[in-house]
Amino acid sequence: MSIIKVDNLTFAYPGSYVNVFENVSFSIDTDWKLGFVGRNGKGKTTFLNLLMGKFRFDGKIVSSVQFDYFPYAVRDESLLTLEVLNEISPNAQDWQFVKECNRLDIDATDVLYRPFATLSKGEQTKVLLASMFLNEGRFLLIDEPTNHLDYEARQTVSRYLNGKKGFILVSHDRYFLDGCIDHVLSLNRSSIEVQKGNFASFMTNFENQQKFETTQNARLQQEIAELKQAARRTAGWADKIEKEKKGAGDSGYVGHRSAIMMQRAKAIEQRRQKAIEEKSKLLKDVETTEPLKIFPQVYRSETLVIFDSVSICYNDKTVCNNVSFEVKRGERVALSGKNGCGKSSLIKLLLGENIPHSGKVVVGSGLVFSYVSQDTSQLRGRLKEFAASNGIDETLFLAILRKLDFSREQFDKDIADFSGGQKKKVLIAKSLCERAHIYVWDEPLNFIDVYSRMQIENLLCQFQPTMLFVEHDSAFRNLIATKVVEL
Secondary structure, X not given: OOEEXXXXXXXXXXXXOOOOEEEEEEEEEOOOEEEEEEOOOOOHHHHHHHHOOOOOOEEEEEOOOEEEEEOOOOOOOOOEHHHHHHHHOOOOOHHHHHHHHHXXXXXXXXXXXXXXXXXXXXXXXXXXXXXXXXXXXXXXXEEOHHHHOOHHHHHHHHHHHHXXXXXXXXXXXXXXXXXXXXXXXXXXXXXXXXXXXXXXXXXXXXXXXXXXXXXXXXXXXXXXXXXXXXXXXXXXXXXHHHHHOOOOOOHHHHHHHHHHHHHHHHHHHHHHHHHHHHHHHOOOOOOOOOOOOOOOOOOOOOEEEEEEEEEEEEOOEEEEEXXXXXXXXXXXEEEEOOXXXXXXXXXXXXXXXXXXXXXXXXXXXXXXXXXXXXXXXXXXXXXXXXXXXXOOOHHXXXXXXXXXXXXXXXXXXXXXXXXXXXXXXXXXXXXXXXXXXXXXXXXXXXXXXXXXXXXXXXXXXXXXXXXXXXXXXXXXXXXXXXXXXXX
8 A cells, every 4th residue: 555645746738828737736545446537628538648647748747557557559459358368467467367367247258269350349448457566666557448349348447446445536427436335536617536435425415415505605705795795995095195295285194094994905905806806716616517408309200210121230240239229209219239130230321321231211291310429539629610511500509518617718729629529529529519300319428527428427417308318327318218129
């Protein structure tokens, strides 16, 4: 056991005048299992990179352990998986790799002797985590491991991490975090703090604190306004005494009195300014989310989509077989199943892509879709250009992004430079601008922060649009889905 100590950490990216972190101090134990939570684009990955020594910063980070970062950049994916793992953990024995793979429900005899490139994204995530935990004396920085994991795989990895110690885990999946952490590292609006417990206990404390701070906001704002008004009165009072010096009979006496009044006014002003700053600090970590809106079109018929005995094949391999279900008006249908079972293929088939299949997909006449893709790699350019190219109302689009915690400074940045969560919010905001009969969302919550997830949940529960979606966040799916189709 040792301590990682962060002392007065201040950091801004080169060329930027805005600090990502400012005078941040805290300590963590290297035996802890930390969940790292916070808003998209606020610096979680940046902080992990600072621990890895990738950037220069002011302040100190003192640690007696070395850090390893996940996802690990594999040098040559054509190598056998076992060769890749030996590069990561050169001191580990083959039997140890097999043992760790078994704990992650992986058939080691199959996976270890296949080229790494042939593994699914979920299998790659599992074997890389297994090998990195075999590096003795390392503290693991795990950045968003769930994005390529289906529901069952998330449960498996969560149980696996619960049996380990010494890591910081960035994830926005609430159930996943609850299964494997014992402390929460919370990146707030103006600070980083550490709390003991899992995510559920953190969220309870957080919500209680938010209620308390929200009730204090009006009082503090009023006090700040009164202090500023009093400061203006004091300044006017001192100016009046100063003016009395002109034409006064005993200018020495008046001048002395004026100097005393000016000193007193300055002292009062300094105390008031300090009070204003202290009270303003209390307001900085209040986390508010504005309600979102969506305006779906109502379809004339009760049934919008019918999948009738649909099977999909790729290269003579059947990925899903004899799938039948309907999407009716007002339903929110979740497609569920392991990675590779054809969920995204069914969605693409519905949207008109030429995918080899048998069976029938019946789409209502004139049906209007709004689609959120898994893939954000194609996003680039300014937000205004994106709105114009997609035919959506720019003012509404930017207003939705503001509600999803975008600052105005981001409006002039290239979308390609956004964080993963910010890119997904761009796609969701586009969808919320579109008046559709059915909203088709394929893993919309990848990378999106917890606060925005709950914001989107509240939206969908309130407006109840017709949906077909894929999402492995079980908290979201359990709340939103009116019907689950297991593949």
